[in-house]
Amino acid sequence: MAETTSSAAPLTPEQSRALFDILTHHETYKEIQDFKFPGAIYSYGPPFQDDVNSSQSPILQSLLAKFILKLPGLRDVSEEFWRGRVENLIQDLADAELSESYDKGILGIRKTLATAIAALIEYPARGALGGFPKQPNIDHDRTYDVANPDDVLQSWRDCIQQIVYGDLIDELFAKAAETDNLDSHPPVVQAMHEFLVVNLASIMHYTLVLSPEGPTLLRMIESVHHLIPYMLVRQTLKVGNVATMLSGIMRIVLAKASVASVTNWIGLSSGADEGMNLLQQIISQVLSWDKRDLRKRADKIEKEHHAPPKEVREELKSWIQRSRAEHDETRRQSQEQNMSIVAVILSLSSVSVEMTEQQHSKALEYLSLHLAVRDRQEIVRVLCKRNPDILTAAIRDAVDAYTPIIRHIHQAVNLSDSLWDLEQFLTDMLKISKPSGPKGQEKTPSVEAFVDLLHRHQGSLHKFLHQVAKNGKEVTSWFKEYSHTAASMFRNHEKPPPSESVVSDKIVTGGLQAELTKTFAELPEKEKEVVKQELEAHGKYIDDLHAASAARISAVIKRNHATPFGPGAYLARWQHLMDKTPITPASAHGPVRSGANKSVKEESRKDVDGGEGGLSEDQAQKAVGDKMPVPPQSETTLKCFAEKFRHALATG
Structure with a gap:
């Protein structure tokens, strides 16, 4: 009798939190994966369709509607931008049926980026769907030391509370208008800034150094960096008249110079290939270099x-x-x-x-x-050679919508100097991202090196923000208003501001938790017990994730080089998504491998020229090791809740 009572007991708050964590993690990644199938975009909802009763991507659509569609500038784009441009591009890429990691036997760039995006956006998804709990008391008199890891961690929690429920947004905008000196901000903001720097450095380090596709991504960024005509663009940005400046930039980036573009314009031809603009030429050139090297490797095999x-x-x-x-x-x-x-x-x-x-x-x-x-x-066919060219049209639509903002920023900031700062940052980043030292004894770039990179260049960003806040009062007011709207989306059990989200207000103000509680109550007693066991294990996993992340941020701040990779619970989730990716067997008859397999990681880490790019797999394994917590099995929980969860989000 006692066992029955125990199993029939409702979920504890900790178990409910673990359940919500599992479901949002699974649903976010599933929605991203679904976009490789043709037609997924046609069941998305606003801004692509208004008559969709049940979105196939409720989390992604909700985040887009709540945060992206409300951005100053982007909120003013034409309907054609979404329905005639972006929708068609997404559908064309799905129709192209880009290859699967399973078939290639490696973790490709698309898989690396898709898993990274999923691991990151599930956090704002949880906040927007479940609310950010309000803490009753915040010690406003507390002192914060940026060299103290505990203070840095606490400053992040306190600042989030004050952003969502307090008036920190107004204080940040006001102080940015006064000065570009970080030391002039309150200690809690300085410590929070350090938290952001360390975490951003962690993402950059893991993406460019430790991930299997890091060397390939780095090489592509470097190729694009060398092809951008920075000097020409900087000279154009110096033009005083905004209309003339914008026209010049558009000519540089989007103008097509071919016979077909002229004959189409004067009516002598219709639909002829007009060639490519500068942006498309950069995309095409970088990918053509890859194709050339890949073909060389294939020819060598023959x-x-x-x-x-x-x-x-x-x-x-x-x-x-x-x-x-x-x-x-x-x-x-x-x-x-x-x-x-x-x-x-x-x-x-x-x-x-x-x-x-x-x-x-x-x-x-x-x-x-x-x-x-x-x-x-x-990719080149869809982005660069499509006729009609909707990529160019989409960029023109976006520039038209952002023209008022560009006009204000042009008057407030020296954009030519800002572009120079960006160029120097990218050059510095590319330099430090590569292993140094003699062959075979290369020294791996550390997380601390990326922290130093961001510290060296943070002044450029602070200067830009200060100039905008000081000299562009109107554009600053637009972004301050947006920041307040975005923060209010995370308030616990409060009706959010109106948006085009397919997820109803009743769901995000407690309805989702009520639906999950009801579903649990209807489960057979045996499944309740299994679900509770899985939730207990997952709750411990969450605690372990945060404890490991806190230990890593402490090591980075103390500069004791005790951790080979940076903080962030998302790193473990990202790595796990890659590790569980199914990969074809290595032999004609053998078990299906996964992304965690050493041979898969070794092949994935090869640069396109066939050599090892960046770290060898042994070096990467020594760096990451088995220190990342691995999530426990949750099959029964997903079987019982996943479909109900998606249905509740999609239909309200």
Whole structure:
């Protein structure tokens, strides 16, 4: 009888928090994954459609409606910007069917970025859906020391409370108008600033140094950086007349100079390819360099002693061009039968050859290289060679909407100097992000190096914000009003400001918790017990995450080099999403691998030229080790709540 009473007891606040954490984490990543399928954008809701009764992406749509659509400038874009431009671009990229990490045998850039975005935005999602709890008492007389990790951590909590429930936003804007000196701000703000610097440095370090695709991302950023005509843009920004300045910038970035653009304009032709503007040329050029190097590696494989037979290579290239349905079926059979993607492709074809283990390994690499080449071709086709060119049209729409803001900022700030500051920051960032030292003894860039980078350049940002706040009173008032609106979205059990969110107000003011409580009460007793056990384990995982993050931020601030990676609970969540990604077996017959597999990480870390980019996997493993907490299993919880959770968000 006592056991029945215990199992029938409602969820404790800690268990409810763990349940909400599991569901928002799962739902956010699922919604991001769904965008690889064609048609997902057509069931999104505002600003793309007004007549959607049940959004397939309630969390993403809610964040867009509450925070992005209300941004000064972006709130004034035309309806055509969303429905005629952005919607079509998203659909075109989904139709392109960019390759899966499973097929390539590596963790690609898209997977790295998708998991990173999901791990980050689930935090504001939880705040906007569940509210940020109000603390009854804040010690306003407390002193804060930026060199004391405990003070830095506490300052973040206190500042968030004062931003959401107090008047810190007004104080920040007022002080920014007075000075660009951080030391003039209250100690709590200085400590909070240090918290932000350390966490931002942590994200940069993990993305560019420790993640498997870090070297590739770094190389792409460097290529774009070298192609941007900074000097020409800076000279144009010095023009005093705003209209003339904007016209000049638009000519530099968006103008197309080709015979087709002229004949289309005067009516001698219609729909002819007008070529590419500077932005599209940069995208195309950077990706073409990648394609060239990838093809070189593929050609090298064809000439090797252990190269897969020609008929195998031709069948693999043929498979890449086939339908999405056939790709999905091949992937399904590979996972069910524990066969590599190459082995399944060949088993479904007329090709009948026996390959050695080395030939099979080369065939997997050959397939991966050609998939990567096709991805880059499709991205260039959608963004740079589409006719009509909706990317250029979207940028023009955005510039038109932001013209009033640009006019005010142009009058308040020396934009040419600001662009110079940005160029110097990127140059410095690229320099410190690469390992230094002799080959084989390279020294890994540390989190502290990125903290120092941000400290060196923070004055440029402070100067820019001060000039805007001091000289651009009107534009400053727009952003202050927006900041108050955004902060009010996180107030606990208070009706949020009106927005186009598909998630109803009753859901975010306690209705969601009530729905989850009701669902739990209706579960069979056996499942209740299992769910509670999973929630208890997940609650401990959350505590471990925050404790580990606090220890890392302490190590970075104290400069004792005791941690190889920075703070942030999101890093562990991001790493886990990558680690659990399914990857094709390495041999013709073998178990399906995951992103956590050492061989997968080693292949993912290779630069496009075939060499190791940045850290070796052994170096990365030494850096990260097994120190990140791993979430416990939550299958029963998801089975019982995931669909109810999504339905409640989507329909209210």
